[in-house]
Amino acid sequence: MTLRSDLNLIQQWIQPNSQVLDLGCGQGELLEFLKYQKACQVYGLEIHPDSIVSCVEKGLSVIEHDLNNGLKHFKDGSVDTVVMTQALQAVRRPDLLLDDMLRVGKEAIITFPNFGYWRTRLYLMSKGAMPMSKTLPYNWYDTPNIHMCTFHDFENLCRDKQLTILDRTVVDSTHEESLSTRLWPNLLGEIAMYRVTR
Amino acid sequence: MPQDIPANSVGVVTPQIATFDEPLELRSGKVLESYQLVYETYGELNADKSNAVLICHALSGHHHAAGYHSMDDKKPGWWDSCIGPGKAIDTNKFFVIALNNLGGCHGSTGPTSINPATGEPYGSDFPMVRVRDWVESQARLADYLGIEKFAAVVGGSLGGMQALRWSIQYPERLHYSVVIASAPKLSAQNIAFNEVARNAIMKDPEFHDGHYLKHNTLPKAGLMQARMLAHLTYLSDDAMGEKFGRDMKSDEVRYDYSPEFEVESYLHYQGEKFSTTFDANTYLLMTKALDYFDPAQYYENDLAKCLSHAQCKFLVVSFTTDWRFSPERSEEIVDALIEADKEVTYARIESEKGHDAFLIPIPRYVSLFSAYMNRVAKELAL
Numbered sequence: 129m130t131l132r133s134d135l136n137l138i139q140q141w142i143q144p145n146s147q148v149l150d151l152g153c154g155q156g157e158l159l160e161f162l163k164y165q166k167a168c169q170v171y172g173l174e175i176h177p178d179s180i181v182s183c184v185e186k187g188l189s190v191i192e193h194d195l196n197n198g199l200k201h202f203k204d205g206s207v208d209t210v211v212m213t214q215a216l217q218a219v220r221r222p223d224l225l226l227d228d229m230l231r232v233g234k235e236a237i238i239t240f241p242n243f244g245y246w247r248t249r250l251y252l253m254s255k256g257a258m259p260m261s262k263t264l265p266y267n268w269y270d271t272p273n274i275h276m277c278t279f280h281d282f283e284n285l286c287r288d289k290q291l292t293i294l295d296r297t298v299v300d301s302t303h304e305e306s307l308s309t310r311l312w313p314n315l316l317g318e319i320a321m322y323r324v325t326r
Numbered sequence: 327m328p329q330d331i332p333a334n335s336v337g338v339v340t341p342q343i344a345t346f347d348e349p350l351e352l353r354s355g356k357v358l359e360s361y362q363l364v365y366e367t368y369g370e371l372n373a374d375k376s377n378a379v380l381i382c383h384a385l386s387g388h389h390h391a392a393g394y395h396s397m398d399d400k401k402p403g404w405w406d407s408c409i410g411p412g413k414a415i416d417t418n419k420f421f422v423i424a425l426n427n428l429g430g431c432h433g434s435t436g437p438t439s440i441n442p443a444t445g446e447p448y449g450s451d452f453p454m455v456r457v458r459d460w461v462e463s464q465a466r467l468a469d470y471l472g473i474e475k476f477a478a479v480v481g482g483s484l485g486g487m488q489a490l491r492w493s494i495q496y497p498e499r500l501h502y503s504v505v506i507a508s509a510p511k512l513s514a515q516n517i518a519f520n521e522v523a524r525n526a527i528m529k530d531p532e533f534h535d536g537h538y539l540k541h542n543t544l545p546k547a548g549l550m551q552a553r554m555l556a557h558l559t560y561l562s563d564d565a566m567g568e569k570f571g572r573d574m575k576s577d578e579v580r581y582d583y584s585p586e587f588e589v590e591s592y593l594h595y596q597g598e599k600f601s602t603t604f605d606a607n608t609y610l611l612m613t614k615a616l617d618y619f620d621p622a623q624y625y626e627n628d629l630a631k632c633l634s635h636a637q638c639k640f641l642v643v644s645f646t647t648d649w650r651f652s653p654e655r656s657e658e659i660v661d662a663l664i665e666a667d668k669e670v671t672y673a674r675i676e677s678e679k680g681h682d683a684f685l686i687p688i689p690r691y692v693s694l695f696s697a698y699m700n701r702v703a704k705e706l707a708l
Contacts, residue, residue, distance in 0.1 A: 184697040
C-alpha cells in the first residue's frame with residue numbers, strides 16, 4: 129500500500145494505535161492506511177456523497193458533516209490527533225476551527241497551499257490577477273479557497289493563539305521536500321504542513 | 327398485477343408462522359403465555375448461518391417487506407426497493423428475515439387474535455408491548471431459525487429503534503446495526519402527535535373501550551383521523567407542495583366543507599384505506615411503544631453510557647426534510663456512539679420527501695446503503 133507523498137509525511141507524525149480524526153477525509157486514503165497499517169482508531173468527517181461512499185467501501189467510520197459547523201460531534205480531548213489536509217483555507221473561520229481541533233485533539237496536523245509561494249507571487253505581480261495553478265485551479269469567484277494564507281500568516285496565527293509548533297515542513301507540488309524549500313519555505317514551499325499543539 | 331416479476335425481485339413469497347409456547351414476560355410485568363409470529367424470508371441461509379439480516383418494521387409495517395404474495399398483487403412488499411437480488415440488501419448474499427411484530431395486526435399475535443383465556447379477541451386486553459419486548463421476541467424467532475448472530479439488524483423509524491435496542495439488549499448477537507430515520511427517544515412534540523392520534527381513536531363512539539370486534543364494529547372514523555394526522559408528519563412541506571400544490575378537484579369553488587383541494591382528497595383516501603386495513607388497538611399499542619422508547623433512561627439518561635454496551639458497528643442515516651425524526655435526532659445517536667468509541671458511519675441524505683424518504687429509493691441513499699451492506703458482506707466473508 130503506497131500513500132500519496134504528503135499523506136505519507138503526515139502518517140509519520142501519527143503514533144500507532146492512536147485515535148485519529150480526519151477533517152475532510154476525502155476518499156479515506158490516509159485513514160485506510162492508519163487503520164490497517166498502524167492500527168489506529170479512526171473517524172473521518174466528509175461532506176461529499178461520493179467520497180463518503182468510498183470511505184464506506186474501505187470500511188472506515190465516516191460522518192457526514194460540514195466543517196463550518198465546528199466539531200460538535202466530538203467531546204473535548206476525545207482523540208489524539210486531528211488532521212486536516214488542504215481544507216483550512218476553505219472553511220469560513222479557520223481560526224475557530226483550529227481552536228476546535230485542539231479542543232478535540234491533543235495535536236493537530238494541518239496542511240494548506242502556501243500563498244506566499246514564489247510562483248503565486250510572480251503570477252499576481254506579473255498578471256495582476258488572482259493566481260491560478262495546478263494547486264489552485266479555481267477562479268477568484270468560484271474558488272472554495274476563501275481564506276488563502278501564507279506560511280507566515282499561519283505562524284502568526286499560531287503565535288497569537290500561543291500554540292506550539294511541534295513540526296513543520298513545506299513541500300513542492302509533487303509533495304517532495306528539498307534543501308531549498310527548507311531554506312526559504314515561504315518563498316519556495318508550495319504546500320505547508322504543520323503539527324501543532326496547545 | 328405484476329405482468330412479469332422483475333428480475334431483481336425476490337419473486338412470489340409465502341409468509342410462514344412460528345409458534346412459541348414458552349411464556350414471554352413483558353416489560354409491563356404481564357405475561358404472554360403463548361404467541362405466534364408471522365414472517366417471511368428472502369434469499370438462502372448459508373451453511374454456517376452467518377448471513378442473516380433481520381428487518382424491523384415501523385409503525386404500520388409488517389412482515390411483507392419484499393416480493394409478491396401472488397401474481398395478482400398490485401404492489402410488492404413495503405421495502406422491495408431495498409431488498410432483492412442485487413439491491414442494497416442483496417438476497418444473493420444475505421438471508422433476510424422480516425416479521426410482523428408482536429401486537430401487530432398482520433398475522434402475529436396481537437389485539438385481533440383470540441385470547442385463549444376468554445375465547446374472544448384480545449382487543450384492548452392485549453398487553454402493551456415495548457421495543458425491548460419486540461427485540462426479545464425477535465431473538466426467540468432467531469433461535470427458532472437457528473441463527474445465533476445476525477450479520478445485521480436493520481430498521482427505519484420505529485424499526486431503527488429496534489435495531490438500536492438490539493445493539494444493547496443482545497450485543498453479542500449482531501455484527502452491524504443499521505438505524506435509519508430514527509431517534510434515541512421521542513420528543514414532546516412526537517408524543518403529542520401520538521396522543522392526538524390516540525385520542526381520535528379512543529373518542530370514536532365505535533371504539534367501545536377497545537372491544538369493538540366484540541361489538542362487530544370498527545372505530546373507523548377515529549383511526550382515519552389518526553392516520554391523516556400521522557401521514558402529515560411523514561411528509562415535508564416541500565413534498566406536499568410538489569405533489570399537490572393548491573390543486574383543486576374542480577375549477578369551481580364549491581363553498582362547502584367536503585374535500586375540494588387535492589391534498590384533502592389524498593388525506594381522506596389514505597385515512598380511509600388505512601382505517602379498513604389496520605387495527606386501531608395495534609395503532610394505539612405501536613404509538614405507545616414509540617412513546618415509551620428511551621433506552622438511555624436506565625443509564626442516567628446518558629445515551630453514550632447506554633450504547634457503550636454495544637459490540638456491533640453502526641450505520642446511521644437521516645434525511646434533510648424529515649421533521650418527525652430530524653437529522654439532529656439521528657446525530658444524537660451518532661454523537662453518543664462516537665463518545666462510546668463505537669465504529670459509526672453517518673449520512674444525512676438530501677431529500678425533499680420528509681420522513682417517508684427512508685422507504686423511497688433515493689439514488690444517494692441506495693448507493694450508500696448498498697456500499698455499507700457490501701462492506702458487511704465483505705467483512706463477514708459472505
